[in-house]
Amino acid sequence: MKWPKIFIWCSVWLAFMSACTQAQEKKERLMVVCTTGMLADAVQQITGPDAEVIALMGPGVDPHLYKATQGDLQKLQDADIIVYNGLHLEGKMSEVLEALSAHKTVIAASDGIDPSSLRMLGAKVSDPHIWFDVKLWSKAVAHLAKQLSQADTLHRADYLQRHQMYQRELLALDSLVRTSLSAIPPPQRVLITAHDAFGYFGAAYQMEVRGLQGLSTVSDYGLNDVTTLVDFIVERKINAIFTETSVSDKSIQAVLQGCNSKGHQVKLGGSLYSDAMGATGTPEGTYSGMVKKNVETIVNALL
């Protein structure tokens, strides 16, 4: 092997690669980069046409399994404001963003929520799925509005006005969820899903929530979990159980078969949106559309 030759090739390669970079474009509108679709929807409602809102995790992407792409770096660097959920929903990325707040406007939606209303899972660990209790979510949205209007004083009045309107919409949504679910008789008000993402939902709307899997999408379910859940369903004569869009429904199928083998007919109530919203452009592609769709699915299956 001839060393000079190798070094020449090295330098040619590096020179070629460094020539491949692009010139940056200038942008006019405020750019807000959000981690989840739910956050992007809330921010878009507040900013309206005054900002460009981008979600890093697209429709159907589970935040626990999200993998960053090279382009995400450009988005995060170009962003004037970064919005994330917090409470470790984004895993290690939460820590990165928190540290970044020293140099950039970074907003954690969960900061708007009083720690006493958070569900604690461990001594210092709380449930990050704050969006299914509409009232709780509206507090996070209020925090976003406050922070956004501070960061973009030029559009402050517009932001606050749009936020007022959106708060009314969320309030109406909350009472809609309440009245829809109250049609289900109390003993039947049990929500059984694959993944424990509906803790706040259950607490807010008096639904008992049972999940097979732990909070992390990666942790496995134990043998006992399936048996206990099957016994519970048979005993309480539950009509339906649910799968989730962003989590595999393998585990819930095991429960389905277990119940059927015990002679209790339980049907698949449908698929619920849990960690991610539906495709953009569809009604389920917005936060309120997603909540309505979930409630509709639950009521239709359990009633």
Next chain:
Amino acid sequence: MHFSDFIIVFTASCIAITCALLGCFLVLRKMAMMGDAISHSVLPGIAIAYLLSNSRDSWVMLLGATAFGILTTLLIEQVHQRMRVQEDASIGLVFTAFFSIGVIIISAYAENIDLDQECVLYGEMVHLPLQSLYWGKQAIGPMAMYNAVVMLLLVLTAIVLAFRRLQVCTFDPGFAVSLGISVSVWHYLLMSLVSFTTVVSFEAVGAILVVAFLVVPSSAAFLLTQRLSHMLVLAALIALFSAVGGYYLAYWLDASIAGCMTCVAGLFFLVAFLSQRLLNKTIPLTKENTGTKAIGIN
């Protein structure tokens, strides 16, 4: 090239070269899957660190993971040497045991908590420029970048200073013993380096890159040369080109950076394999020639 691109490519290149150099010894010792083993066996470390501290902060997780990473490699050596178990089998025995202990601890004590390597330990290259330290107003790159440089220098120094000893211990442990070299000390030293750099690199750039670069560049280099010194240099070059090329592939495809770097390394392996088959027909790929015997002590 922007500074942020430079940070990613530079950090990844340093880690890739470090892994490729260590990988040469691992491949020759038939312990190439060490990286994968460590990536699994740090789980109990993470779980215990969480239970003791009640926190999922990076440095706590890193502490637990490093402890279990080193424990894993030491135990693998022990099992291999004391119990006379094959290298691959001892890797399999130890890491599955550790991983299952981790799963049991989490399901028993922290079932509802999002706790696994993926979400508390593994870093993401995209985020490296965002973690930059500041000298006054000037961004000077993340801590991970400096860690990577230090690790590369550490591994380079160790290999340069102890090249002969590592070589003899790798190819002919019996001969090394007869020369009065303490083979197990050198193996433990090498393995400690492997576990330490692996876990620290996991924290900086995630698992895929580390696991892949411990195996792929050194395997490709193994096909191309018969001398350990050439193998080390070739592996390092392949690692460097894969890291740089992979970054631009990721840029072009808007895809995962570690994934693209690994793919490019795989392409290099393919090229090495094909060129070895086409150009160098004098060494047929038979069983006798694929083992460590193909490389002699020079």
